[in-house]
Amino acid sequence: MRVDKLLANSGYGSRKEVKSLLKSKQVTLNGVTVKDGSTHLNPDTDNLEVNNKKVNYEKYIYLMMNKPPGYLSATKDARDKTIIDLLNEEAKVYQPFPVGRLDKDTEGLLLLTNDGQLAHDLTSPKKNVKKKYAATIDGEVLDEHVEQFRAGIVLKDGYQAKPAELEIIHADKTSEIIVTITEGKFHQVKRMFEAIDQKVLYLKRLKMGELELDKSLELGSYRPLTEQEKAYCLSIKR
Ligand code: URA
8 A cells, every 4th residue: 555545544634745744754664764655565564653653544434424415425426516525635535435325315324434345234135224214205194104114015116115114203284204214225215105106305314223313413514433333333244
């Protein structure tokens, strides 16, 4: 791995800031000053120091974001803003990507990481990780719909969805509900409500497995996972 990438990934600033750190001879590799950021090192065996302090290399980043509407759950897009645009330079150097997708208009819990195995396992249908959403529905959600969701609703395209928990918070011309699903198919929640001829007006993800959206996170902001949250995520990993 390159020295400049490792330093940037370890919180020593942007690539540009790291460059000036190297230029001003503040970095040593195995006791020898290193000025060239493209120098390669083995993070497991080589000793990299900044101002005589060992650099503790973190390979992975794990962030919890409260996704705002209007942003794509993607790393880049020619037309639209993506959730990566909300990250600072320090986080961007890790090249994180979203774990599972939320629609452009959906808000709430989004995990970002550069740990590909974790991303794969958290979204794998085999792991049955529950995803909990709050939604506003255009229509009156009834007890019979709760039953239909519990039995596994058949979508308009004939797909039989897995059983889902539907909780009615308030039902009238529009309804407030909580729905918990184990699948993450494209537009899954919206399509489940289309199957009962109702439309999702607002959708927010609250929880993924045991990982719960931090209520103090404003829309568009993010924070690193706590050690406990990280331990939970890693427990899902194969
Ligand atoms: N289901 C949807 O329909 N949209 C989302 O963004 C997430 C789940």
